Amino acid sequence: MTTIGILTSGGDCPGLNAVIRGAVLKGATVHGQEFVGFLDGWRGLVEGEAIPLDRPRVRGLSHEGGTILGTSRFGPFQGPDGGAENIARTLDRLGVDAVIAIGGEGTAAASQRLHEGGIRIVGVPKTIDNDLDQTDYTFGFDTAVEIATEAIDRLRTTGNSHKRCMVLEVMGRNAGWIALHSGTAGGAHAILIPEHPESIEQICEWVTSVRDRGRSPMVVVAEGFTLPGMAQAHSTKGLDGFDRPRLGGIAEVLAPMIQERTGIETRATVLGHIQRGGVPTAFDRVLATRLGMAVTDLVADGQWGHMVALHGTEIVRVGFDEALVDHKSVPEHRYQEMRIIFG
Amino acid sequence: MTTIGILTSGGDCPGLNAVIRGAVLKGATVHGQEFVGFLDGWRGLVEGEAIPLDRPRVRGLSHEGGTILGTSRFGPFQGPDGGAENIARTLDRLGVDAVIAIGGEGTAAASQRLHEGGIRIVGVPKTIDNDLDQTDYTFGFDTAVEIATEAIDRLRTTGNSHKRCMVLEVMGRNAGWIALHSGTAGGAHAILIPEHPESIEQICEWVTSVRDRGRSPMVVVAEGFTLPGMAQAHSTKGLDGFDRPRLGGIAEVLAPMIQERTGIETRATVLGHIQRGGVPTAFDRVLATRLGMAVTDLVADGQWGHMVALHGTEIVRVGFDEALVDHKSVPEHRYQEMRIIFG
Amino acid sequence: MTTIGILTSGGDCPGLNAVIRGAVLKGATVHGQEFVGFLDGWRGLVEGEAIPLDRPRVRGLSHEGGTILGTSRFGPFQGPDGGAENIARTLDRLGVDAVIAIGGEGTAAASQRLHEGGIRIVGVPKTIDNDLDQTDYTFGFDTAVEIATEAIDRLRTTGNSHKRCMVLEVMGRNAGWIALHSGTAGGAHAILIPEHPESIEQICEWVTSVRDRGRSPMVVVAEGFTLPGMAQAHSTKGLDGFDRPRLGGIAEVLAPMIQERTGIETRATVLGHIQRGGVPTAFDRVLATRLGMAVTDLVADGQWGHMVALHGTEIVRVGFDEALVDHKSVPEHRYQEMRIIFG
Amino acid sequence: MTTIGILTSGGDCPGLNAVIRGAVLKGATVHGQEFVGFLDGWRGLVEGEAIPLDRPRVRGLSHEGGTILGTSRFGPFQGPDGGAENIARTLDRLGVDAVIAIGGEGTAAASQRLHEGGIRIVGVPKTIDNDLDQTDYTFGFDTAVEIATEAIDRLRTTGNSHKRCMVLEVMGRNAGWIALHSGTAGGAHAILIPEHPESIEQICEWVTSVRDRGRSPMVVVAEGFTLPGMAQAHSTKGLDGFDRPRLGGIAEVLAPMIQERTGIETRATVLGHIQRGGVPTAFDRVLATRLGMAVTDLVADGQWGHMVALHGTEIVRVGFDEALVDHKSVPEHRYQEMRIIFG
Known part of the structure; x- marks a missing residue:
């Protein structure tokens, strides 16, 4: 039985709870995984503060804004208990085998470092600004x-x-x-x-x-x-x-x-x-649910250092390292497409 | 055949168009009234700028925010063409027999002055803040x-x-x-x-x-x-x-x-x-429509110097002078009712 | 310390949870009352099935549709444990001093009978159809x-x-x-x-x-x-x-x-x-919250056999017997007011 | 100066007006195109009933449901004036150089036949059911x-x-x-x-x-x-x-x-x-606007027999013939992805 710890980091956005729900429902049903939630992003992981996440706990979450796990600006290399080695010990002590980190660019970068430090970690991209490369859209946007x-x-x-x-x-x-x-x-x-x-x-x-x-x-x-x-x-x-x-x-x-x-x-x-804030659109709920479900496959497959992403209509897998190469700005042709009718 | 000029004055709020529509639909059907709309509040009246308002013109207006007539901060006693005497001449020239002024406290006060100056004028109360006395609610609120x-x-x-x-x-x-x-x-x-x-x-x-x-x-x-x-x-x-x-x-x-x-x-x-801004709630559309319909009765009855208002579930008539006595503040017991559970 | 049992009976409608929340918040804070909730309407009362209702339990309820207590078509005079005498014994056994029944015409009639049978009961009117007399509006409508x-x-x-x-x-x-x-x-x-x-x-x-x-x-x-x-x-x-x-x-x-x-x-x-179903409008949440808060005053004042109601902008008290005299149909003048512009 | 006739065919869906607006705004500004709208889908084309579509006419249309052009079940090969030859004569008589047909599978098939018959026609895919192949999503869905x-x-x-x-x-x-x-x-x-x-x-x-x-x-x-x-x-x-x-x-x-x-x-x-019916979501308005703008490029490029479509985040061009090969059903893996957590 694999036990997975989930955390949500950085600014909140609508859909976080749907990711958590999707992961717990599929992980439990298909892969026999168990889940805990680290509180307030990386802080909960570093300080070892976690709550159990079972099916009743994620009931009805797909339409709830925010994150039931809380979030913060805390980083995993911060404080005396931070860093890959300490975190490995904490996970061990809590009986947590793998980590799902839901967050933006900073979270992906930190996850990549932890991955390189030997932590079994996978990710779900999150930015309300939609500026993460390697995914067509991020939920919340x-x-x-x-x-x-x-x-x-x-x-x-x-x-x-x-x-x-x-x-x-x-x-x-x-x-x-x-x-x-x-x-x-x-x-x-x-x-x-x-x-x-x-x-x-x-x-x-x-x-x-x-x-x-x-x-x-x-x-x-x-x-x-x-x-x-x-x-x-x-x-x-x-x-x-x-x-x-x-x-x-x-x-x-x-x-x-x-x-x-x-x-x-x-x-x-x-x-x-x-x-x-508030109730996510149906689009974001579908995207978030699918990402949450798919990320449990990454864990089941042991594909550490990867995150899930949307390409067209399909959920795919992308290495943290690839995701970090570029920022997704509005391309010039997309801006010009609209600018031509301004005024 | 009575011709009525409608104007909307002061800050806009959702429901103004529904009032206009209600008045035109009922006035034309029941009282055989005709309508024009003065543009930009009192300015259109003072400067004699009006557009025809018939049934096709008010089609579909009940759910549209804002006011198709425009609004402004202009007052009816402003400028060389302002004042009751000038306005009487302008109305005469335009063939307008009566005025419906949709506005707040300032509009009611100005309407009362014009009424005292001999203008056949009636009103519909409007304040998004809901602070007009003599009516339970104002539309837009x-x-x-x-x-x-x-x-x-x-x-x-x-x-x-x-x-x-x-x-x-x-x-x-x-x-x-x-x-x-x-x-x-x-x-x-x-x-x-x-x-x-x-x-x-x-x-x-x-x-x-x-x-x-x-x-x-x-x-x-x-x-x-x-x-x-x-x-x-x-x-x-x-x-x-x-x-x-x-x-x-x-x-x-x-x-x-x-x-x-x-x-x-x-x-x-x-x-x-x-x-x-934007689409009014059903509550505001119903209230605004009923007020618009009822104000045409004031004109038909020649009850100048009065406005329509909501008491309980019924539309009633109130003199501008009564409406101007008091401001409708939140009464202390209504505030204390909630304050008791603050914190 | 008075302990009050709340129940919701008949068809659900948006605002029931806001009534429950309003009652618990005010009752606890102002009157020092304690609350339990009977499950599934009168069934919970008759069968003595209740859950504790404290402040954390009603947290965030004002915007939630439905009723956390459940509802049913069960009547208080139904079954071997029904009727005023049995109910009095059940309340006694549970340590419940008074009952707040939230329901429609049938609930008011049953409440009146129980009141006549000696049960300390007060009510909150509820009908999504808005057809209860003695109140301008009912929440949910x-x-x-x-x-x-x-x-x-x-x-x-x-x-x-x-x-x-x-x-x-x-x-x-x-x-x-x-x-x-x-x-x-x-x-x-x-x-x-x-x-x-x-x-x-x-x-x-x-x-x-x-x-x-x-x-x-x-x-x-x-x-x-x-x-x-x-x-x-x-x-x-x-x-x-x-x-x-x-x-x-x-x-x-x-x-x-x-x-x-x-x-x-x-x-x-x-x-x-x-x-x-679903999230109540702000209007319904305000009305429901005020009714819920006001009904605790009825209990504090021992004004059994009464319900709270909306007259204009104020919450008033009405005897169940008065409320049951008439049905609130759409009056002919309200229908004709609109019919005149049909077509 | 190219004059383009637009028509909307089949069941209506939110976003049709945004397509029309996007085409008229870009076509006029960038390509110097002029536009007319055929009424009630193919009927207007076959019977030569069209209205002028200029910038003021499409003002504010992006958030309006339905289609200002009307729609019907009429087909272009129907009646004595149907068929490519007759339509070519009608277009000639009206001074219309090219046709933009907004519709579903049936419209694409008819457009392809007209294209083979020599009509200068391009298309925008439309199906509220999202079951058209060759595009990730259709607006309205x-x-x-x-x-x-x-x-x-x-x-x-x-x-x-x-x-x-x-x-x-x-x-x-x-x-x-x-x-x-x-x-x-x-x-x-x-x-x-x-x-x-x-x-x-x-x-x-x-x-x-x-x-x-x-x-x-x-x-x-x-x-x-x-x-x-x-x-x-x-x-x-x-x-x-x-x-x-x-x-x-x-x-x-x-x-x-x-x-x-x-x-x-x-x-x-x-x-x-x-x-x-009703106001389209922002997603559909963006998609519809982009498709409407892009389809004017097809006309400018003379790429007849093609329609615009969404691949990932980009608008692409697809031949009617390619679009007609397959229906876009829910793939088995997408259904199983969800079915696993049913119950």
Whole structure:
């Protein structure tokens, strides 16, 4: 009987619980695996704090946001009990044979180091920003896009009534996927992403052209977007970050600039944490459930150092090392595909 | 044949279009009335800019947010063409016999003055904050509460995952109705409203007590709430206001104070304009439709200087002068009813 | 210390859990009451099967549909252990001092009998159909209306695309409140309710007139509506009923009749059980929470034989006997108010 | 200047309007194309009934369900004006240079024949059932899955309260994609699809096993599922079909069988037409917009006889002939992946 410890690390996102449920249901039924959950990400693993995870415990979890295991910014090489050797001893003491780490780029990097240090570890990729390479989509992203799109739908009616320009700031520190998809879905007149600089003059040209057609301009901006020459002070840490006091986002920088230059009353909205909470979309629940089920096969096959990923419609296996080579930015052709109809 | 001019004034809210539709459908069918719509609130009336409103024009409007007539901060006594006498001439020139003004307290006051000046005018009360006296509810409020409640549901899962205190700022400059209802619906651990001062010590006591029970504290605060001794600088103008540059709301004041005093990581979210846009709830559509239909009876009966209102489950008639006597604040017993279970 | 037993009886509806939570939170905090929950409605009371209800048990319940206590069609005078005397002994044995019964008309009638038999019992009115007299609204109704309205919004786009007449059947065996409100909110072209007969000729006239204006007709019908002369065979038991095999509703009767007489392709949808499940609206959560909190005051005051109810914006107290005098049907003026714009 | 005629054929689904909008916006801006819309699918093309489609006409369409062009079951080889030669003359007369046909398998087959007959035609794949080969997903499918998943979430709470087995019938005549995805997302205990027979004994075994664990069984069944030995009478025409009077679906066949064999009270819900209407999800809006934009490139490149499709995250081009080789059924490994945890 294999006992597996699961942990969720980094910023939470909708679908984490569905991964946990999928793993426990399939692992128990098909592979005869048993499960425990480490609390608060790597902290629970390092400090040996775990709770039993059986079928009744994961009941009904597929539609619950957040993570029942908690999460934190703690790293596995942190503190006196960190590091591969100590962790190996802790796992041994707890009777845990293998680890499933659900997390983002940092988690994959740490998992790879632990794998190299001899820990039997596999992974499930997680980033609400969708910026992990080697997987078509990460769970949580679709939910965030849906929430942002609903916000655009709402802002549009009030913008039109008041003939205002509305600027919506969505998540995306390094990659503009949420802005690109929600802006496309919501019919935004300009989408601003970290990968592609746009000048304030260009932005105001789009805004003015929309107003001149008798409509109310809608601008969607990723939190990591910067104007040329602007220090990235506002985005040193985003919603995932834990240290940064909230000083106002890029939307609150852009709105007065647009208003001053175009003469159009402009209002900023920062969507913030509501993008990462609540009931996941069906898309994210399906993806998360499938990833959770598939990762138990990695353990059964002893394919350590690998994570599961989505290619097209199929779940595949990818080495942590491959996943870490590149960041998944919005490719230029995807941005240009939409930019051509801005304004 | 009576021709009626409709206008929507002040901040928009979900249900305005349903009022317009209800009035046009019933007025045309039952009373043989015809309708035009003045553009951008009082401006359209003062400047004589109107569009025809017939049945095809209002088709499908019950579920559309905003107002197809536009709205503005313009007042009817403003400019060279303002005032009762000028407006009487303009109405005469346009062949408009009576006016339906949909708006808040300011609109009711202006309507009363115009009524005293001889204009045949009736009204429909509108305030998303629900702070108009003489009506149990105003349309738009239920939608705002629903949106705020969904935000609380979302923030709760991410708050729990990270063991954070979440502070959500909702609308309500002078009255805390949205905070009270959404906080009640969302199971908030503290609800802060303009009508009732609470000290930062008391707030932190609630927050700490929640944490000590192993939960993540959820604080809902109305934008008009102030701490004792705090100048109300942050709320001189709220979402309804048009002049104020956005400088950060009360949530962004409270969050760091809570974090510092309790040691609990605390995050602020300002819900902002998304509370006033988008598809109205069924409750608001029904209320708005009924008010729109009923206000055409006021015109048919020549009951000038009155507005329609909701008492229990029935639509009644109220004089503008009665409606203006008092503001509808959250009564102390309603606040205490909830406060007793805070923390 | 008073110990109170809570039970939920009859068909479930969104908000039951919020009542339970509100009662436990306030009762414990303010009145020092303790709570147990009887399982499966009156069955749990009669058979003495109860679970403890403390604060942690009701955590997070305000947004959960259904009832954690279960419900059934069992009556308190049923079986060898039923009746006031036996129940008094059972309560005594369990150490339960008073009973809160959450239920509809049948529950109120049974509660009144038990009250007359000496049981210390108070009540919370519950009917998703909103047909209980002495209260402006019952919780669950707003959620059902919202769900039905969303269904109308969805059916409209597909109806328009195919130029079909869509017939939607909603709940309402004896009262047409859900049909009236959702039909109003959704802009239906005909609303058919049990309280008001309409001939198939009249219905087809409305449908044809809509088609002639180039639109796709939308008909909303309450399950209890019958055509003149039609036996009410299809509605002997509705969604609340437990015995009836599902034989097709009134929508499935009307659709082919409309299609045959008008030549317009017509499709029926029976919304069914999804109207009574899932997350309650904010309106229902607030109402349910307030009722749950207020009913503990009835116990504290020893006001047996009474239930709490909504009058305007306030929670009031009503004797079971008063509540049982009348059914709350849709009044003729409310129906005519809408009927005037049908077609 | 190229003039393009767009048509939407077959059953409607959410996203059609977003395709139209995407094509018009990009075609006009990038390729200098002009657009007309044929009304009611192939009928408008055959009878030469078209409306102009310019930028203002497609404004705000990305979030509107249905199709502004209407749709019908008419085929292009039907009637005296049908067939490639007649259509070529009609296009010539209207000054239309190329056709974009948005439709399913039948539309692709007809388009291929017209292409072979010399018509300059390209396509966009559309099937709410997701059963078209050569594309990872079709738009409308994600929305249908989301609606079905919400229904499961709602049914679950009422099922649990009453300890009932709930059977939900969703769309899917030949392919069980909607059942598979919504059942996975909603945590169903059994998913029944046309591709995979299951006996009533097996189904009841799952249902009983769920009940024995103290839970309420949830069964999701695609409309095209049949029990072994059962004639497929109930599904000769599904929701897409236009002739069939609605006689009760497979859910209404299964529910009484389950109830009789297991003794568990069982209720059927047929979701029906609400699955294909209303606001599309953000996923579907993005996919539809991208397909609409990309199909204008096919015209610009003169790549007749091809349609656009989704492979992974990219839009690609596929010949109608390739698309017609196979149906996209749920592959056995995808079904087994979930079946393993049924019960």
